[in-house]
Amino acid sequence: MPIFTCATSDGGTLVFDRQGTGSPLLLLHGFGQDRMLWHNAGWVERLAAHFTVITVDLRGAGASFMPTE
Numbered sequence: 054m055p056i057f058t059c060a061t062s063d064g065g066t067l068v069f070d071r072q073g074t075g076s077p078l079l080l081l082h083g084f085g086q087d088r089m090l091w092h093n094a095g096w097v098e099r100l101a102a103h104f105t106v107i108t109v110d111l112r113g114a115g116a117s118f119m120p121t122e
Contacts, residue, residue: 054092056116065118069109073101080108087115 058066070088078100080091088108091097100106110117 061112061118063120065112065120067109067112067118068116069107071105071107072097073104073106075104078104078106080106082108082111082114085114089115 054070054072056068056070058068060066068088080088080096080100082088082090088110091106091108097106097108113119
C-alpha cells in the first residue's frame, strides 16, 4: 500500500493512502483512531473493487502532524 503525504498551510503534513479504481470514496476515522481502522476492519479491501478508496490520518492522528498549539 503506497503512503502519500501532503503539506498543510502551517507547515505540517497529512498522511493518506489510496487503493482501487473507480469513483473516489474518502473514509474518515473518528476521534482516537487512525486510517488503519478501515484497513484492519477489511473495508478498504472490499470497497477497492468498486471505488478509489482514500483513507487519511486526520491532523494529530496516526502518522499525520500533531500541532503543538
